[in-house]
Amino acid sequence: MLEIKNLQVSINNKSILKGLNLSIKPGELHAIMGPNGSGKSTLANVLSGKGGYKISGKLNFEGKDLKEITIEERAKKGIFLAFQYPLEIPGVNTNIFLKTSLNSIRKARGEKEMDTLSFLKLLKEKSSELGIDENFLSRQLNVGFSGGEKKKNEILQMKILDPNFSILDETDSGLDIDALKVIANGVNSSRNKKKSFLVITHYQRLLNYIKPDFVHVLSDGKIVKSGCSELAEELEKTGYKKTN
Amino acid sequence: MTKQNININQDYKYGFITDIENIRAPKGLSEQSIKFISDIKKEPKWMLDWRLKAFERFKNLEEPNWQKPKYPKINYQDLYYYSAPKSLSDKPKSLDEVDPKLIETYNKLGIPLQEQKKLSGVAVDAVFDSISVATTYKDELTKKGIIFCSISEAIQKHSDLVKKYLGSVIPISDHYFATLNSAVFTDGSFVYIPPNVRCPMELSTYFRINASETGQFERTLIIADKGSYVSYLEGCTAPIRNEKQLHVANVELVALDDAEIKYSTVQNWYPGDKDGVGGIYNFVTKRGVCRGRNSKISWTQVETGSAITWKYPSCILQGDNSIGEFYSIAITNNHQKADTGTKMIHLGKNTKSKIISKGISAGKADNTYRGLVDIGRKALNSRNYTQCDSLLMGNKCGAHTIPYIKNKNSSSIAEHEATTSKINEEQLFYCNQRGLNQEESVSLIVNGFCKEVLQQLPMEFAVEAQKLVSISLEGSVG
Numbered sequence: 186m187l188e189i190k191n192l193q194v195s196i197n198n199k200s201i202l203k204g205l206n207l208s209i210k211p212g213e214l215h216a217i218m219g220p221n222g223s224g225k226s227t228l229a230n231v232l233s234g235k236g237g238y239k240i241s242g243k244l245n246f247e248g249k250d251l252k253e254i255t256i257e258e259r260a261k262k263g264i265f266l267a268f269q270y271p272l273e274i275p276g277v278n279t280n281i282f283l284k285t286s287l288n289s290i291r292k293a294r295g296e297k298e299m300d301t302l303s304f305l306k307l308l309k310e311k312s313s314e315l316g317i318d319e320n321f322l323s324r325q326l327n328v329g330f331s332g333g334e335k336k337k338n339e340i341l342q343m344k345i346l347d348p349n350f351s352i353l354d355e356t357d358s359g360l361d362i363d364a365l366k367v368i369a370n371g372v373n374s375s376r377n378k379k380k381s382f383l384v385i386t387h388y389q390r391l392l393n394y395i396k397p398d399f400v401h402v403l404s405d406g407k408i409v410k411s412g413c414s415e416l417a418e419e420l421e422k423t424g425y426k427k428t429n
Numbered sequence: 430m431t432k433q434n435i436n437i438n439q440d441y442k443y444g445f446i447t448d449i450e451n452i453r454a455p456k457g458l459s460e461q462s463i464k465f466i467s468d469i470k471k472e473p474k475w476m477l478d479w480r481l482k483a484f485e486r487f488k489n490l491e492e493p494n495w496q497k498p499k500y501p502k503i504n505y506q507d508l509y510y511y512s513a514p515k516s517l518s519d520k521p522k523s524l525d526e527v528d529p530k531l532i533e534t535y536n537k538l539g540i541p542l543q544e545q546k547k548l549s550g551v552a553v554d555a556v557f558d559s560i561s562v563a564t565t566y567k568d569e570l571t572k573k574g575i576i577f578c579s580i581s582e583a584i585q586k587h588s589d590l591v592k593k594y595l596g597s598v599i600p601i602s603d604h605y606f607a608t609l610n611s612a613v614f615t616d617g618s619f620v621y622i623p624p625n626v627r628c629p630m631e632l633s634t635y636f637r638i639n640a641s642e643t644g645q646f647e648r649t650l651i652i653a654d655k656g657s658y659v660s661y662l663e664g665c666t667a668p669i670r671n672e673k674q675l676h677v678a679n680v681e682l683v684a685l686d687d688a689e690i691k692y693s694t695v696q697n698w699y700p701g702d703k704d705g706v707g708g709i710y711n712f713v714t715k716r717g718v719c720r721g722r723n724s725k726i727s728w729t730q731v732e733t734g735s736a737i738t739w740k741y742p743s744c745i746l747q748g749d750n751s752i753g754e755f756y757s758i759a760i761t762n763n764h765q766k767a768d769t770g771t772k773m774i775h776l777g778k779n780t781k782s783k784i785i786s787k788g789i790s791a792g793k794a795d796n797t798y799r800g801l802v803d804i805g806r807k808a809l810n811s812r813n814y815t816q817c818d819s820l821l822m823g824n825k826c827g828a829h830t831i832p833y834i835k836n837k838n839s840s841s842i843a844e845h846e847a848t849t850s851k852i853n854e855e856q857l858f859y860c861n862q863r864g865l866n867q868e869e870s871v872s873l874i875v876n877g878f879c880k881e882v883l884q885q886l887p888m889e890f891a892v893e894a895q896k897l898v899s900i901s902l903e904g905s906v907g
């Protein structure tokens with residue numbers, strides 16, 4: 186599904202990713218851990234197409250060179266990024282934003298646009314599945330949301346848009362245990378043979394609830410260690426320093 | 430509204446090649462041309478005298494130049510102040526002859542074909558759909574005693590009302606442009622709502638017979654008698670023309686005891702092209718007076734067009750407990766300039782005013798909010814709340830907020846809040862990541878920014894305005 190080879194990324198002449206290799210197959214969940222400043226969020230941004238980076242190396246998604254296509258085309262191809270800091274958009278209702286987003290993605294998939302009634306039904310279903318209070322859906326997008334609400338909203342969007350490849354950028358940071366469970370539940374209930382995930386996190390805590398197929402340690406722009414879920418536990422004990 | 434084309438700085442030689450089928454006033458501003466206008470409209474003598482009085486005052490007035498957007502000097506003697514509707518044969522025969530760019534815009538706005546023809550000045554048959562519609566409405570309005578006609582018709586048929594109220598809000602000698610309008614106004618709307626009548630529908634120029642050929646110097650007068658209510662919509666769209674055009678209108682509103690007037694404008698005059706060639710100078714005076722107790726006047730404007738917009742729809746809160754509101758969206762793109770805002774003059778006790786202004790600047794445009802809140806000595810316990818938000822797109826545009834606040838008694842409170850923000854790259858990234866393209870994202874963010882104002886518009890208008898907001902900013906973020 187995703188094939189990254191010798192990915193080099195720099196911003197303002199500062200090299201951030203220095204030859205990263207990663208291959209993710211359909212149905213796999215990969216966790217990327219690493220200290221602050223190791224390039225985790227840059228990887229998430231580059232995969233979703235954010236501008237401002239100088240990129241070289243191979244970056245293929247389902248056989249297509251990602252470097253060639255825009256942010257929204259990637260989204261339409263099924264790449265979803267759960268933001269570390271979800272943005273506030275004043276004056277725009279959460280459910281209207283989601284409906285607009287869903288319909289533009291459905292259109293790209295060649296599906297019919299969803300009418301308001303069916304959309305609200307879907308929204309109700311998914312939010313109750315996640316145990317999310319529906320009330321915040323009629324509020325302005327992320328405006329006045331608590332940190333936990335913002336992150337839950339990201340996972341709800343993921344459930345609604347139903348992407349093939351989801352990147353969770355430190356979605357677990359700053360969450361209490363209940364919110365963490367909501368997030369984990371959202372991911373676990375979406376997992377199947379076709380869907381892949383890249384979960385970026387600082388802590389092993391999330392991985393108690395989400396079982397990764399692979400864990401990678403990112404340090405100074407490179408993956409320095411890969412393993413299965415036990416690696417995460419090991420890291421929690423020894424810290425990142427030892428891996429260098 | 431668009432055919433009476435006044436050319437500014439038009440070359441003399443070409444200016445004289447007049448189409449014989451056109452009835453035009455003598456060129457330039459003179460007693461003669463004013464008499465010509467009054468004569469051709471078969472106005473009573475008092476009206477002509479009124480115009481001439483305005484002209485006398487005009488001669489002694491100086492053109493103001495305190496506004497932010499500057500413009501080349503206008504030669505007022507080089508204009509035609511009246512040009513009769515061209516005959517049908519002069520108009521484009523079908524939409525094929527109209528600039529395709531304009532048609533594209535109409536299609537984006539979802540304007541029906543018949544209306545497209547009307548807007549772009551295509552000759553249409555006398556049997557025109559909306560005329561029968563208008564007639565039906567007219568019957569219903571007449572039954573309730575509502576008068577809704579052109580100001581020219583009102584001058585002849587309802588001269589007592591016109592005499593009493595015309596110039597009572599914007600006096601003849603008010604200021605340069607208002608006085609010019611008083612001397613040479615050609616047409617406009619007249620509305621009278623009798624006591625305790627709630628006008629059953631939104632009144633708009635579109636539904637008024639004769640509306641298609643209103644002059645560049647419009648005059649509108651709306652009177653809401655005691656306990657009445659009216660909502661009036663004004664939509665302006667102009668075809669693309671290369672020369673600068675001058676549009677000087679006066680709008681007067683009078684609300685008596687317990688009456689309410691809601692006045693909504695969607696202004697989409699031609700803004701000029703990408704390089705600033707052409708476009709309308711939109712210099713308009715709009716003022717309402719809450720003359721009675723508990724009366725209310727609410728202005729809502731969505732200004733997306735014109736090369737220069739220069740106007741301050743204002744409320745004089747004379748009656749005790751009266752309320753004035755001003756909701757505004759001003760969008761400027763490319764080389765457009767806007768200097769707009771409001772004046773809230775509190776005279777009565779317990780008067781309230783609210784100002785919500787949203788300015789959006791893109792390209793090389795310049796957007797100024799200028800507003801006055803004046804709470805008089807006797808306007809005890811009055812309140813004002815002002816919120817001015819500016820949104821910048823790109824780094825070549827400008828936004829300015831110039832509030833004047835005068836509070837002359839200690840029991841009143843004026844609050845002013847202002848923000849300036851740039852359209853946020855991160856917000857755009859977020860929207861893009863959710864599958865929205867650049868234009869959809871900008872439109873979503875900007876419409877969100879404007880929401881408090883858009884909500885004030887009547888439903889159908891709001892939809893059109895939202896689309897206009899998006900269209901006006903197309904290509905502004907690259």
